[in-house]
Structures are given as C-alpha cells and as structure tokens.
Amino acid sequence: MSETTVIQNTNFNATVEYPDEAVRRASVDGTPETLTLETRNLSRAVSGKLLVNDISVQIPPGEVLAVVGPSGAGKSSFLRLLNRLDEPTGGSVLLNGTDYREIAPRELRRRVGMVMQTAWLFPGTVAANIAFGPRQRGEILTEEQIAALLNRVGLPGYQDRDVSNLSGGEAQRVSVARTLANAPEGLLLDEPTSALDEASARGIEELLLDIIQERRMTCVIVTHNRLQAARIASRTMVLESGGLVTIGPTKEVLHDH
Ligand SMILES: Nc1ncnc2c1ncn2[C@@H]1O[C@H](COP(=O)(O)OP(=O)(O)O)[C@@H](O)[C@H]1O
C-alpha cells in the first residue's frame, strides 16, 4: 500500500468529530487521568552490566516525559521496566504509590500501555487485533466500539482489512488503537515514529499528542528526535550508560545537552 494512502487517511479534522465516549466505554473500569508513575532507585543488571542504574523519577498524572540519550544508553531498557516487560534487579516502580509487583502483570499492562517503534500485530484482521486485549480479559468489544477506535486513529472502515496489507504508518495507527482499546492510564512510547517516513511520522506524533492530551494520560516517550521531544514533552530526562544525567523542563535540558 502506498504512502499516499496513509496521507489520505490522515484526516484529523474528520477524526475529531467522533466523540471519545465509545472508546471510554470500551473499558470496564477505565479510570484515566489519575496515574502517577514513579520509579524508585530503579535498576536492572544483566550479566553484571547495569543497563539501568538507580533511576528515581516521579511522573505526575497527564505529564509527558521524554527520554533521550545516545544509542545504547538504556532508554528502551528503562521503558521496558516501567510495565515490567523486564524485571528490575533493584528498586521498583510505583503506580499511585503502589509497588507494581503487587499488581497482576496483565492488569499492569492494561493500565500502562506500550507502543514500540514497529507495530507488532498478529496475522489476521485489524478488528481482531484491536479486540485482542479486551478479549483476554473476557470483554468483547462491540463493532461500534471498534469502529470508534478506528475513527479515532484516522483509519475509518479498516475493520476487515488484513494487517499484512497495511503500510507502516497504518500499522502503527492500529497498534495505537489496540492500546487504546485497553483504556490505559499511562502510555509508554519507544521511538514510535522513527521507523516511518516523515509524513507518516508527523501524523502519528500528532495523533499521539492529541490522544494523550484528551485522556490526560501519563506518558513516557523515548525519542532521539529532539524536535519531537520539544513538541511533545514538558520534561525531558537524559540517560547515559544506564544512568540519569539530568532531568528538567524540555527546553532547558535540550539547550544544555
Ligand atoms: N537483554 C539484554 N541483555 C544484555 N544486554 C542488553 C539487553 N538489552 C539491551 N542490552 C544492552 O543494554 C544497553 C542498553 O540498551 P537499550 O536499552 O536498548 O539502549 P537504547 O534504547 O538507549 O538504545 C546496550 O548496551 C545493549 O546492548
């Protein structure tokens, strides 16, 4: 599928006409706008090497924090610890003050969604991919709810398409919709636009920013794009060799580093 198709479907004026209510109803107990995400002395060592070294940060509800730093700095390792895709070897993560090891991993990952650089969709239709998370919890999304999610991410009418026919940008939109189907309170983004051409990347960035703001989701975005950090994140932290070098208002941090 050509990139032209992506751009044609990137119609934000059309998508904002759809209310978010059906999407919110998609969740049994979705209570966004309230998540404080905190790391306390968070560390992870593998084979004696510290990939993440003693990081303590607090991210209040609705804040977008950017994580920047050179390749291999531990940005992805840090992010993966935040919803326990990897296990800390020191310290922990707190959700509204509760140690996340007290929360069942599936519930944790429902509350803190993740979108990676490349969309990981399983073979089948777009609709099946979107319904997957809720179904795991025994919750069936209605056709109306799936349609609302697809409208929201700028892919109206994509329900029955096979994911193997999607462009990179479209696939990334589907993975955003799939994450939203879980009504997360927090969102972890690992270079969500870096595998896309510039037009698709900008479209995804705008979509994510709109959604984060309208749901006041607490968000951590790894990006090597400083302009993107400046557009999206109120605060930025710099990682190097697994350690926190600095954290502060994005403009100040990017000015100094
Ligand atoms: N599972 C792993 N086992 C051992 N080393 C790893 C593992 N994952 C990443 N690393 C190493 O940890 C360091 C940080 O990697 P990563 O978090 O992917 O960095 P970044 O996302 O900032 O580029 C790198 O040196 C990488 O090679």
Ligand SMILES: [Mg+2]
């Ligand atoms: Mg990385």
